[in-house]
Amino acid sequence: MTDPFHDLTGRTSLQGAKGLAAARIVAGLVQGLLLYLLYSAASPSDALSWPATQPPLFGGLLLACGFTPVMLLAGIGRLPLRFLALWAVVAAAVLALLGWHDVARQARDYGFHPPFLTFPALAFSAAALFIAHHLIVPAVAARRWIADFDDYFDTAWKAGVQLALSLGFTGAFWLLLHLGAALFKVIGLGFLEDLITEEWFAIPVTCLVFAVAVQLTDVRGGLIRGVRTVALMLLSWLLPVIAVLAAGFLIALPFTGFEGLWRTGSATALVLSTAAALIILINACYQDGREDNLPPVVLRLAARVAAVLLTPLVLIAIWGLSLRIGQHGLTPDRIIASACALIGVVYALGYGWAALSPFWRKTAWMKPLERTNVAAAVLSVLVVLSLFSPLLDPARLSVNDQTARLKRGAVSPADFDYAFLKFEAGVVGRDALLDLTRSPNAEIARRAKQTRAAESRYDVERAAVPPRKPTIEAWPAGTILPAGFDAPIPGDDPRYACGRSDGCVAVLRDLNGDGREEVLMATRFNIALFALDADGRWRHRGDYNIRPCPGLPGGDFRELLKSSDLAPVAAPWPDLNLGGRTARMTPQETCPTPPVR
Template sequence: MLDAAKQPFSERHALIFRAVIGVLFGLVLAYLQTYTDAHRPEYPIDPAKITQTYIWHQIAFLTVALSAFIYWAGAAAMRRGTLAIWGLISMALIAVIAWTQYQQNPTPYFSPFWGTATFLLYPLLFISHELISSADQARKAIAPYSLYFDEAWKRGVQLCLCILFTLLLWGILWLGASLLGFIGFDWFKKLLEQEYFSFPITGLALGVSVHLSDVQTKLLANVRALILGVLSWLLPVIVLVGLIFTVSLCFSGLEPLWKTKAATATLLGACLGLVLLINAAYQQGDEERPVNVALKIAARIGCGLILIFSVLAAYALSLRIGQYGLTPARIMALTGVIVALLYGIGYAVAAVMPGRWLRLIEPLNIAFAIAKCVIFICVLTPIATPARLSVGDQVARLQSGKVAPDQFDWNLLRFETGIYGTRALDILEASGTTDTIRKKATEAKTMKERYQLTPPSTSVKPSAGQFKIIAPADGVMPETFMAQDFNLEGYDTPQCMKTASKLCQVSLIDLNRDNVPEIVILDDNALRIYIHGVGKWQQQTADFTLTDAQKAAFLKGEARATEPQWDDLMVDDKRLSIDTPQ
């Protein structure tokens, strides 16, 4: 018995094991699904009717569903004893992570599959399984890089093929049910809708497809080679695009990038694409196969681009965190930035090292895989859960006076950070540094609706020091403009009004001949024109982009009002503007 535990399953026994796991786990999932369906409260859901038993059934569903893939993948590769131990550890880890996600956001709509940070669970399981499986096959803690490479890409391709096979199977089954329905037989359709049939048959299909792809090693290798070949030749394309983007930033500056409000996510996506394509081109280096010189050059440049993009992403995120503090979403972004910086620094060093092409990538990939597992486990468990870290940072900003109580995001504590936010509200209610904070904490605790509290204001009144009047020389900013609130989050609000370190260059020009000057603000190379409308200043919708020469003229005070070359045409009550012929 002990000797058997030290050996992997044979091909025949692996098929039986995978089929049994598929059917058995499918039956368990069917039970869990029927239980949650029967005990799910009707909409609108009353949180008081959500029991811990109901939540644990959902957590158990996620645990059983994901751990099945661990057993299927390891059946013919890992020793039986190692597979059993790793399978139990992975199930416990999944359950702890799912429970942590619920503690962060204990809402009636909790779903362990789609939590704020749960998506990190999937790469965590994949990476950790490949590390453990490869180490077990090599019989040492750190396996050769070639084994990691073969196993990881094999499992990735295998996973896609198995899902495709299962979807095709269900397409055929539903086609058969439809054909039978045409002639008056609906028993097959009703059978497919039964959980105790659909879940086991899905599990059986996945288990068998994993085995079929496992034994067809030549076919799987050919598919993998095709995918890697296609991906590798996408590397020069993304590198060229990245170079154009990087050079363009040298001329445009960073402001247009910040205006997108998605700079960090976009840059991290670019880093992920570059890492994937560089590894597709590198594979196991240029010793086992010749590599085209174009791919070698593109890979080296791509390594540098990862460093540039990761540094820009870190800078963009630091500005956001500096302004508004930590939130669960920003901590998730910070996790991505840390990983991207690791790859950026490591790959940049590999690109400039003398000797064999990018040879440092191999130990770096192994080290980064282990580092990612550690980081993901910390973020997904109470060690560094985003909710706890966010609450600590936001409460510190509030207590120190960095954020006024009226500007503070009380909804974050009340509704978005689970037990950590609830505990923080109790502490603020009892020992807040000011009476206002204690009062606001008490109000927040009584809120029943997520947005019953007024969201924190992101508006601000401009200060006189933000503006430099270019023309007229004795001009003064209107008091009504200085007393008005402007939205800091607004995409059309001039950047110089959002950033204290910038100065707004302004000309006061009467553009509609009512003896009241309009406000013309230079925003980078664009003009923002504010007109005093009904009770407040409103920005003119037209967008005037200046050339460098026109910008220089504006800064010299050479902007002036002039009558249009063509009058507008009125048809009934509709005004038609005529474009000036060029």
């Protein structure tokens, strides 16, 4: 087996271990400095500065600066310097474009300050970079487009162990810093606690410590391989467990039916996660596939069984996904799940062939698995690049499918999810919602306009609730409620909670001395104030509550409202006028002493 870490790696040009250490430390410091500058530009305590004033550019730089240096840390000493520099430029450019697109497709009212990259973009970009890098390193070392599988195995699994140990080392470093800060604070010295909370210190030091950890793990390559061997051995013995569980699930499924699985609402994710666990554990068992490294018979049998189980699992996931798409159309999550299912199909076919091919032709144990892994890795990178770029943007595909379903009548205007277009589909969703406001269908246009005016999905859901007449008891008995107060109202009105089984109580009082009566309406838990507006409609103006106190009964607010001494009480402290805005004080109440029994 050729060692991709010592052939054509550029170690000589870096003058051995000291050169490697210096290069990694510089890479870590540069990454820390870049990330700190980006943080400073987007600091919520200050006005935004460039590049945070250009959200797509900021997102692209953040993704590139966050991941490219980590790839450089892994590539230093393993790739020729010229090739490493070229690969770093290509990787940074691709990451920047993915980050640019991820932020540019978001709606402009981001909900946070400043715009943030979405979690799927971060997670899948990191996974694609890891896979691509460890496809390239062995191929360059072997000077072939496709290297030997044992080189891929050695490179990727060693890097995985290094990554895990480096992250653990970085976390342990910060735990010790916080412990030291606590010790110094006990004796009245708070300088260390102040220092570690400063971003100019924390961000660069974190990146530097991670780079040092990568260097330390790289120097002790034999130790890393030993840790990897132990980890793979432990993981491989979990394969029979998950194989038995998955087989039992598939055997029981025809007798229990699929209804319970579909009712979970996450059947596809659950089944695909099981398939992913099988794939990882099969590879932990197979390792590099050499004849002198074969696992025990029981593990080889478990690997064959698990490989065959992949096919029914992936088919069930595709079936469940197709049912959901047929019923409710495409969403970004379902498109990503479809991409994962596509990769699962490749694994299922390849692993199934690897498990069953010895029955009709002579081949080494699970040997076809190797080609499957390489093909699936390449496909995974291509799928990620497609999904998180304009090519197969899940938001665009989902919006096109959902609006097409609405226009052809597959979903009624009342059941269509307008909130998805505004709050979850980004710019393309907002544009589609604007287009629906001009629809010739009056119901579609009305609901689209309501959704565009809404500030949250909750507002949309409340507005969609059909109006109903509340059940409100006027007090004292014989009092007549103002005209229209108990008329049918929409779901976003507090009176909507006044149902037949849990009615409300209303009392009329002139609370502010303007000669007009307001309505105090009590539910079981609070008292709401309603007053007439300029249009003659009753508007909810606020709520009255009582601070709960231990040892004192709370009571039903509907009964409390019937008190004979109900009267307005002047506030002990006035409101403040602050530049045209009114500030109202919330009193710091104290609980009375509970009665002695």
